[in-house]
Amino acid sequence: MIVESGVVVSAAADGRFLVETRRRSACGSCSVSSGCGTSVIGKITGGKRNIVTVLSPLTLAPGDEVELGLAEGALISGSLIVYGVPLLGLLLGMIVYAVLLGASAGDGAAIVCGLGGLAIGMAAARHFAHAVRRDPRYQPVVLRRL
Template sequence: MIEESGRVVAVEAGAVWVETLRKSTCSSCSVSAGCGQGVLERLGVGGRRGHVRALSDLSLSVGDAVVIGIREDLLVRGSLLVYLVPLMGLFAAALLAERMALSEPLVVLCAFAGLALAALGVRWRSARAAGDPALQPVVLRAAIAGNVS
């Protein structure tokens, strides 16, 4: 289970909205001095706040410190869906257009059409799965207030 701490900012029936601080690992990287991401981290751009809806059966109120979690396999499957499927759509459409002996500009156009079609498919699948409780983050426990940023 991947865990993240945060603070409750809104309460719904069976769920809470949690504000988390997105952190970068640039401070521990050995090449952070020569990296654009490291420069952004030093400028303060890396520490943005995000809001996550998490299922909860605990009695929580606004301002409570909590630890939320999501299963690792869900994160891996979601990453593959978001990154790999559109890329596969791009290559599949380009290869199909190439096999059909289309001109190069049309192959490029078909590749972008495949990318867009696959991205729309991912969006459709994500919208269908958005309400599934098995795929949602959950509140694991209430945390001690001093442990949350």
């Protein structure tokens, strides 16, 4: 389970709450973070606030600090769908170009086929995201009040 802390912003309907979390980088625990370029970029872009909808069996009020959890499987499968399916679409578009049109069609046709496959893959990933938007297996949950 991936764990993050946050503050309840407001209550939504049916056991859902809006919780504000703050983005952190992993650089804070590294011993060489003071001399690392990634750490500098993390300090510049870090600290952004995110508002997420979470499920909770607890009664919460705005201002409560909570610990959130998300199953690793949900994060991994969601990431594979969101990043992998469009990439697979791009590759399949290029394979379609190579098999059906051949190299004689030119670079423009290769670009069009690749972008078409990418667009189809992005549409499929978007469809998946809408399908699981309310699925409790893909939602963060409140583990406990801090």
